[in-house]
Amino acid sequence: MIITDTHTHLYSEAFDEDRAEMMQRTLDANVSRLFIPAIDSTYTASMLQLEKDYPEHVFLMMGLHPTHVKENYKKELAHVEQMLEQHKFYAVGEIGIDLYWDKSTLAIQQEAFRHQIKLAKKYKLPIVIHCREAFNEIFEILEEEKAEDLFGIFHCFTGTLEQAHQAISYNMKLGIGGVATFKNGKIDKFLNEIDLKHIVLETDAPYLAPKPYRGKRNESSYILKVVEKLSEIYNKREEEIAQITTQNSKAVFGV
Known part of the structure; x- marks a missing residue:
């Protein structure tokens, strides 16, 4: 059994003291495909090191996380583009x-999102979407940008059944993780109405640990609770x- 954490x-930094042990637990649990999202340029070196240490298991993404869209966002976006040119x-x-976290940066978040969608199209890559209290704003941009070559994953999907169908209509898979195991997670109530072909698994480690680890540091081996x-x-x-x-993750990432 091979499990993919998308x-x-x-x-x-949450893994700095025991990363090797945590990775061993993950691989022992047959979680052997690990897709790593970017946050900003300060993490690029440690991401590349992780890939070097686990070349058969670690697959990197590149991008600027919306909560890190600050005054220097244009410089950060230039870093994203430079990395996409230089590295796989x-x-x-x-x-x-x-x-x-911050409604005041909405305009520059929208600009950064649009810009990175265009980069994904340019480099023929999927996008992985972070959406928090922003479904309408995200859907508005996806509606503007929708195309055959725009596809990806709606990470940590926590919306309604209607929002799930809307996300899928934009060629997005739904990233399902620990929230599905929460008592008040809500998505478990309608997930069976979504065909499994639209679902990929994720942990968002070190965040959002599933039951019975809720509130503790999450790690990729805990994805077994999501599978369960x-x-x-x-x-x-x-x-x-x-x-x-x-199989769904391979359709998205091409590997």
């Missing part, structure tokens, strides 16, 4: 809009959940 920040990446991400939950929701064997969602 979104995990394994270079995070598997997606532009994570990108999007976040209105939970989806096995219940879809009434399919865990091996089948792993196989279908891994």
